[in-house]
Every structure is written in C-alpha cells, then in structure tokens.
Amino acid sequence: MAEEHKIIFTGSVGAGKTTAIAAVAGKNMVRTEAVNTDTRVAKATTTVGFDYGEIGLPDGSVLRLYGTPGQRRFAFLWRILARGALGLVVLVDNSRPDPLGDLAMYLENFADLVKTGAVVVGVGRTETHPEPSLDAYYRFLESRQLMLPVFAVDVREQEHVLMMLDVLLNMLELAGDEEAHHG
C-alpha cells in the first residue's frame, strides 16, 4: 500500500535545511527563497515559505520532506508545517554563537513532535567548529530527558542526509520490511 510520510527539516538559519532537501529530492523540489536583506545573515537567499521535496521508498511509499524557514519571524509557519508530521530533523550550525541554545529553541517550538520521539539532530560545520562536541549535545539532551541521536553531518552530501532519514525511519519503524524477515 502506498503511504505518505511527512518529515520536517527545521533548525538554524543557514544550517542547510534547503540544501539537505535539495541533496536528496533533487531538481523537482519546490523552493520559496527570497533575497536576504538581513546583514546579520551571511547568505544570498533565505527560505521565507517552505521547501518541499519527495523521496520514493522501495516499498512504494513516499517521504514528503518539508523544510521550514529558520528565521524566527517565520515561526507562525513552523506550527502550520508541523501539522501531520511524523518525524523531525533538527539541523544545527556549530559555527553559530550558541548552537545548543539554537537546538533548544527549535525543540521547544516543535514540542509536540518532539514528544512523539521521532527526532534526529544533525550538527553541521563540525570540522571547522568542533565545539560543542557531540558529547556535549548528548549531555545537553539528556539533561532535558531527551534520548535523540545526534550526528555530525555535511548536508551537502546526499549520503549524510539519507543516513539521517534512515535513522528516523527506523525510529518510526516505517522501514518494516527488513524487520519482518527476522521471524
């Protein structure tokens, strides 16, 4: 049976939500980029609506990937986009001043989705900015009673994005086929 699963990519401005979805969904994705006029954001364009892309899974089901805007003035869209979502990918940019604070902010704003537990955290730019370490992320999450997988990723790499989605799907037990063979 063809099923559709809605997955949200959220996180800091410039962490690479749009880049991640482009890496796996390719040319057919829907973008809503606007020219960035905010000098505090070192980027030519920024997402003001949402990104949308699809991935077909071997069992015929479809992953619908939605990327949120990262900037806070678009928080009204976060709630709208989160409706009906099954899983969440939070991308954090380790080169920003307070990446753990960023993570906390997005986790709070997607609290309903976080409660369901299907969340993975991707930390970007760790080669140039190793701190906070992944250990620090785990300690931070544990202090909030959250047991979520954290990965160092470069979202420009398709494999890295697919790996996060794979983990998420396993957490959702949507990748049921492989498990069925255990019997």
Next chain:
Amino acid sequence: MAEGSMRLSREAMAQRFTSPLQALQREHPSVIAAQVCTSDGFVVSQAHSNEEAGRRLAAMVSSLHAVGAAMVEELALGDYGHLSVEASLGKCMLFAVPGTNGSLLLAAIADDSMLWGQFLTACRTLSDTLGVLATRSE
C-alpha cells in the same frame, strides 16, 4: 533596470513610499493597513502605526508571496500577478512591486465594506506608482 531600486537605501525608499501609502488610506477609508516590505519579510514603509503588527504582517506577506509564486511556477502559469485573500471580516491584497525583481511587496488590508474591484484597482495603481518611485534614480 531594476537595479536602481537596489541602490536606494531602505530609509530612502521608506520616505518615498510613505505618502502614496497614506494616500491609499485617505482615499479609501475601508483600507485598514498598507505596507511595503522586502521579499524576505522586513517592513520598508507602512501607513499604519502599529509597529509590531507591521512586522508580523511583513513576515506573513513574504511567506504568502513566496508560496504563491512557487505555485505559479509549479503549475507553469506564467508571470505572477497578485494574491488576494478574502475573509468574512475583510480582504488582503498582495502585489509584487513592478520593476523591483520581486524584491519589494505591497500588502493592503481592507474591511468588508471595500468592494473587490475597487480594492484591486486601487492596489494595482498604487503598486505601479511604487514601482516608478522605487526605480527612479534621483
């Protein structure tokens, strides 16, 4: 070329836009709010005085515009014109200011006493005026 608008500072544009925005409200008392914002959701100039409401509106306007434009593109419907929203208590109209490469947006809100055709015409005329002001070099 549209680049003229890029070289104007936001303050300079704000000054140019204030009076035509206010004129819309003066000529049409049903218009509750009117603003020009950037396509990434910052207020450039507004005719109403509530700054927080203006900031929130600008973010929503940029999102709606971007989603509308993405839909036009997805459906291959040609050039994006405007976007309108009708509600039981009022209407919103959203235009891309001509000649600015979609970098400036005009949004106007009217109460339910405003007639559609009248609102559309007033906004289109204002948007054209703003386009001339945005791209005029001196």
